[in-house]
Amino acid sequence: MHAATSRATSSCTLRVMTELVRVDPRRPGRDEIARAADCLRRGGLVAFPTETVYGLGAHALDRAAVQRLFEAKGRPAGDPLIIHVAALDQVTALVTGVPEVARTLAGRFWPGPLTLVLRRAAAVPPEVTAGLDTVAIRIPAHPVARALLEAAQLPIAAPSANLFSRPSPTRASHVLDDLDGRIDMILDGGPTTVGVESTVLDLTTDPPQVLRPGAISLEVLQTLVPGVRMRDRTAAAGAGMVSPGLLPQHYSPRTPMTLYRGDAASVRASLLAGVRDALAAGRRVGVLATSDHAAALRHLPVVIAELGPADDAEGIAARLYAALRELDAAQLDVILAHDVPHDEHLWRAVRDRLHRAAAQVTDRASDRPEGRGGPAPTPR
Numbered sequence: 001m002h003a004a005t006s007r008a009t010s011s012c013t014l015r016v017m018t019e020l021v022r023v024d025p026r027r028p029g030r031d032e033i034a035r036a037a038d039c040l041r042r043g044g045l046v047a048f049p050t051e052t053v054y055g056l057g058a059h060a061l062d063r064a065a066v067q068r069l070f071e072a073k074g075r076p077a078g079d080p081l082i083i084h085v086a087a088l089d090q091v092t093a094l095v096t097g098v099p100e101v102a103r104t105l106a107g108r109f110w111p112g113p114l115t116l117v118l119r120r121a122a123a124v125p126p127e128v129t130a131g132l133d134t135v136a137i138r139i140p141a142h143p144v145a146r147a148l149l150e151a152a153q154l155p156i157a158a159p160s161a162n163l164f165s166r167p168s169p170t171r172a173s174h175v176l177d178d179l180d181g182r183i184d185m186i187l188d189g190g191p192t193t194v195g196v197e198s199t200v201l202d203l204t205t206d207p208p209q210v211l212r213p214g215a216i217s218l219e220v221l222q223t224l225v226p227g228v229r230m231r232d233r234t235a236a237a238g239a240g241m242v243s244p245g246l247l248p249q250h251y252s253p254r255t256p257m258t259l260y261r262g263d264a265a266s267v268r269a270s271l272l273a274g275v276r277d278a279l280a281a282g283r284r285v286g287v288l289a290t291s292d293h294a295a296a297l298r299h300l301p302v303v304i305a306e307l308g309p310a311d312d313a314e315g316i317a318a319r320l321y322a323a324l325r326e327l328d329a330a331q332l333d334v335i336l337a338h339d340v341p342h343d344e345h346l347w348r349a350v351r352d353r354l355h356r357a358a359a360q361v362t363d364r365a366s367d368r369p370e371g372r373g374g375p376a377p378t379p380r
Contacts, residue, residue, distance in 0.1 A: 060124070066081070077127070077130065167253060171191050177325070215317070259354055285336065287302050
């Protein structure tokens with residue numbers, strides 16, 4: 001059954017009472033989707049679930065709607081957006097050409113959590129691409145997202161549906177926490193499944209580069225395009241933003257977060273020492289940890305957000321942003337977290353998000369933290 005609850009009537013104006021519409025994530029109701037599609041066509045902002053995170057949608061070819069999206073999120077104009085479409089044939093109007101490698105990748109991974117960067121056509125407003133001559137495009141797999149795109153019959157620009165730099169939303173409640181009163185409608189399709197943003201692959205470079213790691217890993221992409229490589233962060237430093245999610249500090253809780261890295265034994269010892277030091281200083285402490293590390297801290301008066309088993313990359317990715325938001329809501333003084341032990345496949349995306357959430361300052365030995373503050377004597 002398709003239930004809809006309204007916080008107020010949507011008027012598609014800048015300051016509104018946001019309407020929350022519950023939809024079946026597998027078979028969204030036509031009426032609810034039609035209303036959301038109509039709001040988009042009239043320049044409104046609609047949050048909706050994708051398989052990765054919730055996106056905040058605006059008509060991608062409506063410059064006023066796109067500008068309103070930036071304003072609602074507090075997003076800087078230099079951070080480009082991803083355009084979502086319903087089918088590959090809709091890509092051609094947005095780009096100057098679709099290379100064969102793009103068709104090959106689309107045939108394998110679309111619909112799904114892969115974004116392709118191609119050369120922008122003149123029809124795409126520069127506000128969408130931060131003035132660049134490239135545009136990022138994907139076809140999402142979530143039934144609600146697909147139904148909305150098919151009903152609206154327009155390209156939808158959709159960054160994550162949160163305030164800029166905050167942890168991305170994986171539940172409708174996260175969207176409401178950040179954007180209530182700023183957007184017109186939220187389609188609540190329950191929790192997302194992947195939990196981290198799409199992989200972004202730039203096909204305008206030779207060789208192609210992964211700009212942002214996600215669920216479609218470098219290793220999997222290399223099976224189809226052997227030359228694909230990760231973007232060199234050092235070489236990219238100081239360059240313009242060519243993709244979302246490239247800022248050094250991003251996906252961050254408001255609470256200062258310290259990240260410990262190294263082997264399991266040293267990380268556990270460092271976490272325990274960091275917790276005790278912070279408690280001794282009178283701080284309210286939260287810990288973001290996998291089940292094995294969390295078990296060693298349960299006897300202490302700390303708030304623990306458990307990510308699940310240490311070998312479950314999919315579970316950790318799906319849980320990560322919700323756990324960060326739970327800790328933020330606990331009104332703590334510091335969050336202590338640990339890095340993941342691997343840097344391959346989906347683990348690479350989880351590590352990327354953890355490092356950006358902690359806004360790492362410098363490289364450190366295995367018994368030292370990195371982050372935006374916390375109990376350790378970290379340079380600022």
